[in-house]
Amino acid sequence: MIRSDAVHITPEILALIAGIDEFKGAWRALGTLAPDRLSALRRVATIESIGSSTRIEGSRLSDRDVERLLSNLQIKSFTTRDEQEVAGYAGVMELVFSSWQDIALTENHVKQLHRDLLTYSEKDAWHRGNYKTSTNSVVAFDEDGNQLGVVFATATPFDTQPLMTELITWFNEERAAERLHPLLLIGIWVVVFLEIHPFQDGNGRLSRVLTTLLLLQAGYAYVPYSSLESVIEQSKEAYYLALRQTQGTIRSDAPNWQPWLTFFLRALAEQVRRLNRKVERERLVLAALPELSLQIVEFTREHGRITMGDAIRLTGSSRNTLKQHFRALVERGHLEQQGSGRGVWYELK
Template sequence: MLKTDTIQITPEILTLIARIDEFKGAWRALGTLAPDRLSALRRVATIESIGSSTRIEGSRLSDREVERLLSNLEIQSFATRDEQEVAGYAELMDLVFSSWQDIPFTENHIKQLHQILLRHSEKDARHRGHYKTHSNSVAAFNEAGTQLGIVFETASPFDTPHLMAEMVAWMNQARETARLHPLLIIAVGVVVFLEIHPFQDGNGRLSRVLTTLLLLQADYAYVPYSSLESVIEQSKEAYYLALRQTQGTIRTESPNWRSWLEFFLRSLAEQVRRLEKKVEREQIVLATMPELQLAIVEFAREHGRITMGEVITLTGASRNTLKQHFRALVERSVLNQHGSGRGVWYGLR
């Protein structure tokens, strides 16, 4: 059994949990942005998450390339392994965001999530949704996608089924009894999952999707609007170091949970900080808009799209004056311009 009674709650861990939970409680007040702006934040965060999580595992696609690929997901045919991985990750993220309340934490559902993650990966067709049959290990990659070396040797294929059953049972019991804080339960579950590395491939990506799922189920509703994966990508050295320091001790009498817990909570706190900045920026933009621009934005929000002629009728302002306001709203990334000439219209980003 997992020896979580050795978890050392340091002052930093307490401070980080308090910081994250304070934001969790304030999210309803901070999240008063209009639905279209929240949707825009979520789309940017999703693109960052997919790009970062796949790059951590060696992909070379930029966020711009990921965005372009996501706009054409319906093609269902992807030329490279990087594209296949992005498509699978995107579909799994969409499922988690839309159905997190209906996904119990069971081995069967974890296997189903893995199946979706690798749905488009031709190389992984034989083992998707099944526990590994060959030894694997945690490897580190540089920005060029080149493997730097082995971070940690993982559980054997023989041990994987009973270790996964043990981990899932511990998670569900811990969540039910609530003797540990939800963030500590999630952190332990994720690092043990990575220590087992139950699937032949896709474990790192799946661990990050499971993190999002578990956070949403623990009522951290802001998670879709800020990319935790991006935070981890930008601190990869610390990520691999924390993994190594904790994973190598999990099966000992005195596991070193502290290294991973502090990294995990620092990452969540940074995720919160970034979202606070984004929300603050959105609120400042709205607060400093001239009256005419606010009228344009409200009309676009109500009707989905807006034309110059409609705003002239609505406000009585001159075409030249409105041109300046439309230009400013496009430059500030509030509106998107579609078409040109007489057929031009505008929609909210």
């Protein structure tokens, strides 16, 4: 039985929830961003999410690699395991973004999402969409994809089915009863799901997909526009530590939810902070930049970088005119210059 009555609400947890919910309300009232700007934000966030979530599990593909792969998804032929994982994650993310209202939290839907997540992964064909049949442990990887060691043991295959039934029943009952704040409820769901580790592989990636699904269903509509996975990737040590501290206590009479919930809420707060910064930049750009500079910034946001050659092809303007715009954009803090001579390129600051 999941003892959610033992949640210790610290002042920090309260403050984090208040800040996240304040942004949630502000986002709902935000009508100033044009649809094409929202679309650009979502594309960047999606690339970051796919890249980060697969790298947490040992993939070596950069965000640039992910972007290239996404532009060729229609080929449906991916030679490496990393490419197969990225393609599967992209498909599931798109499904969640487009159909979150229709995906009830049931064991069948969780299994279906797992199957879709691994749909291109040849080595996972034997187990996708099915609970594990042999013991698996949570393993941490460093930034080079090397295994750092076992983080914690997980549920046995024998216990997995009843524990998943219990977790999903508990979540749906608690969500209906509204006894716990949605963010606390989702946080507990994630950490128990990872403690069970119900599938042979893909549990970490699936947990982050399900987090996005449950946040959208709880009304956090801004989630697709800022990458939570990127925040987690950049604080992996704290992520694994918080998991370990809480997961060792889950089956005890006094589960300690606080380490994980504090990490989870801090990550959500950082996701909000990054999106807020992007929105403010959008407003600044839209309000103050000449059309030519705006085109340069938009191209850079879409593609991650821009060269003088890109700008000439994009705008049809002369090199001298564009030099003035690049100089102004660098001086005003919109772009950062990289490289030198003929190899100069620019990225968002």
